[in-house]
Amino acid sequence: MSVPEISAASSAPWFAAAYPLRAHNTFGFDVRARLACRVTSEADLLDAVRDPRAQDMATLVLGGGSNVVFTRDFDGLVLLMSLAGKRCVREDSEAWYVEAAAGENWHDFVAWTLEAGMPGLENLALIPGTVGAAPIQNIGAYGLEMAERCATVRAVELATGEAVEFDAAACEFGYRDSFFKRAGRDRFVITAVTFRLPKAWQPNARYADLARELARNAAQSGHAAADTITARAVFDAVVAVRRAKLPDPLELGNAGSFFKNPVIEAAQFDALRAREPEIVSYAQADGRVKLAAGWMIDRCGWKGRALRGAAVHDRQALVLVNRDNATGADILELAQAIRSDVLARFGVELEQEPVCL
Incomplete structure (x- = not known):
């Protein structure tokens, strides 16, 4: 795939009013967008946000919809990211450099790299969502974060229409965090990501x-x-x-892990461990300690419990599910009850991962 250059002229993009978003969010909430546009190129993207029909509207970018909680209809323009394509753009003696468009399914892309003989992303298999969403959240699992394999991120600045290339340092990656999540969400739309996959492969199986x-x-x-x-x-x-x-979102609506694993200072951890000697923890390189949020939620008795149609999954307490026609408000009320109990018992504030709208 060659990431498309921005074109000064293109055909008018596809638009739809009162567009149903149930198939575009993994919780399966039955909400609608005031206006939606399917984006298959950077030209589509610019045409959409500059279209008179979308002027003065709030804009939301949706890939797989695996990191969003809708509490109501979205009164604005939803950009349905459908940019497709992937290729090895170059290689040297140490690594392959693999580019994927933002609309590519993340798991399918990981599988493709393995089939092409370019390992390095396998620990991130089966994470829901798209390639374009991966840098925003700095997705991670089983001892690997996306940031460790990121070479560059290509994004379009909406105000200027310019395509900007960010190296890994400019992305300002942190734990489930990035520049795009903090300061860049309303300024930039990611259109492609290039990954550096080392040829000196070593298995990461410490979990x-x-x-x-x-x-x-x-x-x-x-x-x-x-x-x-x-x-x-x-x-x-x-x-x-x-x-x-973890439940399949196609069978039981969910957004994967709902809470981040909190990271606390060593002194706070020592005091906590004195009260809770069985607490699950992971030492960090900077001396702080990461706690297992799922373990704490389980210890507070929430695994498998429900609040109206929202529930905590019975096999993984980090996952909140749409068990029976829950609304986004139901999910957030359940999340707040969990946060309150964890704070009361452990003195630790949980932070949710999905964006709430």
Whole structure:
């Protein structure tokens, strides 16, 4: 794929009024957009936001809709990102550089890199959403963050129409955070991402659930575990673990992990561990400590509980689900009740991942 250059002239983009968004948010909320436009090129993007029908409207970019909670209809323009394509743009002795358009399905893209013999993203398999959303949230799982593989991000500045290329440093990645999430959300729309995939591949299997699945698969095949840790084996193990713990949004509406794992100072952690010796934690390079939010939510007795149509998943307490025609308000009320209980018991404030509208 070659990321399209911005064109000064293009055909008018496709628009629809009162557009249903149920299929465009993974919670499955039955809401509508005042106006929607399907974006298949950067030219479409600029034409859409400059169209007289969209003037003075709030604008929302939607990829897979896996990180949003709609509490009402969206009174503005929704850009349905459908830019497609992927390719290896170059390689050197140390790495492959792989470019994907923002509308590509994330999991399908990860699978494609493996099939093309370019490993490095396998720990991020089965994360819902699109390639364009990955840098915004700096998605991560099983010991890997997207930031570790990001080479550049291409984005269009809406005010000027200029395409800007951000290197990894300019993206200002943090834990489930980035420049695009903080300051750039209303200024830039991501259209493509280029990943650097090192040729000196090493398996990343330090997470306990992943290591257990790899060992189980190795035992079934009659091999020693070390002999079977290939990139494909890691990919398959991640998919198996995630499917065992997380509900399929097509079957049970959800947005994946609803809360971030909080990171606290070492002194606060020492005091907390004195009261809660079994607390699950992960030491950080800067001396702070990351806590397992799901463990704390479970200890507060929320796993499997419901509030009207909203519920906490019975296998993973980090996941809130639309069990029975819940509204966005139901989900947020449940989330607030969970936050209150965790704060009261552990003295830790949970922060939600999805954007609420």
